[in-house]
Amino acid sequence: MNPLRKDDHKMNSPWWMRFGQGLLIGLGAVLPGISGGVLCVVFGIYQPVMELLANPRLLFSRPALWKPLLPVFFGGVCGFLGVARVLSVLLDKYPAPSVCLFAGLILGMIPGLLRDAGSRGSHPRDWTCLWAAFIVTILLLTGLQLARITIVPNWFWYFFCGICAALSIIAPGLSFSTLLMPLGLYVPFLAGLSSFQAGTILPSVLGALLTVILLSRVVNHLFETKYSPAMHAMTGLVLAATLVIIPFGQMSLIALLFLAGGILAGYEMDRYNARYAV
Template identity: 40%
Template sequence: MERWLRDLLCGVLIGAGAILPGVSGGVLAVVFDIYRPLMETLTHPRAAIPRYWKWFIPLGLGWCLGFLGFAKGIAAAIHVSSTVTTWLFIGLIVGTVPSLFREAGKEGRSAGSWVSMAVCALAVFFSLFYVGKVICVTVEPNFWWYNFCGALWGMSVVIPGMTSSSVMMALGLYQPMLEGLARLDLLVLSACLPGMILTILLLARLVSWFFRRHYAIAFHGILGIVLASTLVIIPTSYSRPAEVLWSVVCCLGGFAMAFFMARLDQKIQKDAG
């Protein structure tokens, strides 16, 4: 039951993280130790499904709750204060960085690993900065653009650190997409879900191959992506002192949640052993 509830909560957070600007659902999947089983299932379903099917039931249910059920709540929270909402997820990600660093070094650390981390961090930071601060392009939402949004979400699942919501915001697609998900609009769902699923299936094998052949380089690259994508979303403007206080509280709350889930993981693994 503890594992089931933990996986349900992880699924909710990953689904919600896919919606929140600047947060990658794939990164959360990595830090919650869900990414590799997910990729195994996508690339070798016959071998992986018998091993993980019970695990993916609460994860899938939680993801649906976080992605669809929480869309309206997250939209309302962002409307009240996007700054405070973002700090909650920053605390969550920062709380999982130590375990992610240990995971990255599980097969050793070479010079190439550190280079990979630095290159990925710089590339992601400046790319997101350019999209968020320099480009000012907006498009008219329609079926094909919603399909494009689904493809971006699929990439954020398979490629940790890919912050799809930030790209959508730069194009002016984020708000109409979020509102469509909140009211379960058929046009939005029929466009974005197929695009997301198709993208995940097409990219899964390529990403999995790279992890098998170059584990340390790939994982340190992800670590660099996590650090850069977290750094670039740090809010820099606050409307009032109370917002600063609530930001601190939510950041600490997110950190505490990540710490609790890490301790729960250790307990589950100890009991299993």
């Protein structure tokens, strides 16, 4: 039995819930500091998605794998193109409370990730993987935030943007906005996408496709053979990436309440998902 199928019960949740999860994933794909891949892990769909990317033939041989992902896909498109515009306004006017709410949703689901990570048994080395991934991610993301580099966008750099966008799904915790912002590429990249500029879209799509083709099989094999340490490391990535985006320096009472509310909502969402376990 493929180990990736342990999360199939999460695909039994109602379509509207999976659509809502897709909305949040789409938002996470474009919002600064947030990774859509993190939310894929949190919602328990990361492994099915990676399996599908690593084995495209499953589109024909296993429709039961990809059909439950359709509401997530459509929700992701809506979140990326539509709701993200609304939320970007909220982030503009109320940045700290908005980010705190989003971060709280993720933190509230960390217990569920730990439960999944230990579902096949755990070893002390698995926790070593978790804390190693946590520390490396913290150092990487804070280093990128502190860097101040200016780059003139061109075909090569938009190709690089596509690589970063794909990595934000394949390597949860690495937000493509966090990677691009220090290089001055985030705003021109989104501007080019929103205005459908071929000089932006074509190289970025090529970079994303090559990254998916080269890395998805590696990640899929890792989960098949080393599930527990891989999932513990993934949890460390998610935790570190979430803590980094919390604006501790701008924390007001309202932002703190939004963070607490997000944690509670995320925890309840995880409990709701768990009801569909078989």
